[in-house]
Amino acid sequence: MARHLLSAADLTRDEVLEILRTAASMHDVQRREVKKLPALRGRTVINLFFEDSTRTRSSFEIAGKWMSADTINITGKGSSASKGESLRDTVLTITAMAVDALVIRHSASGACHQVAEWVDASVINAGDGTHEHPTQALLDAYTMTQRLGDLEGRRVVIVGDLTHSRVFRSNLLLLKTLGADVTVVAPPTLMPSGAGPWSRQDGFALEQDLDDALFGGPPPDVVMMLRVQRERMSGGYFPTAREYTVGYGLTRPRLDRLRAANDDVLVMHPGPMNRGLEISAEAADSLNSVILDQVSAGVAVRMAVLYHLLVGTDGGSIEEGSA
Ligand code: ASP
């Protein structure tokens, strides 16, 4: 595997499958009473978050700690970035302390690629603007494969604010690598520009009508709802919240219809959710929902990613450690 994880496109199918296999071993560790492996003993991992996060930041921190790495969190607000220090000076300052990996979330698309050119440490993209969030796509793939096995030919419908979603972009890339049959659904105002040629080139289907996408063909195996990202919106992208929900929300009646077609359909959401807007409480809390499984998978997958980037597969047994 390459030294950095910047995009879901960086990973070959074999590398994805290898990470998912390692994540399954890590998931077993997660179920133990004593959750500690020596694999990253002596390594230092810095979580550098310039945007808010609950799941990603805490799961990277837990992942590092369970693998015996020294992990430190730095946030934009509490660091000297708030005094005007540039991103370049910030990362050069941090890596001057001999860190092994930088996990970065930043509001600028491309920020992680830029940082990877400046530093020797491994860089992991934990979300850059509206661009990518590769470890989210990996944990989503892990969650799906745990329930469905091989994703080749599985029908995945991704719904919501596609324009602002880095989760959507990384999932599209990774699901293509794994051979899933993907349909994406959004109102015209939240469909990314250039989506038409892009979908023809990358072989996914576009829909503007959610009911057609869900009920117009073979029933989906997975319905992934995406958050309406109001913090990235400057104008009105839809008339009212109510109209958005009626057109694009996973409401109770839609869930019932979905379940009638496929009782085992998986309901996913990367979180945080706008309950009552893109997803109803009934759907979020239903037996079909794997939203908390996604969170749990986040730790195992991030352990696996840290392991593969910092130790590689030649570093001996996961249980034995590298140092
Ligand atoms: N938490 C995910 C992200 O940071 C999804 C979201 O915020 O809607 O991209």
Ligand code: CP
């Ligand atoms: N899914 C996700 O990235 O969540 P956070 O923004 O809480 O990290």
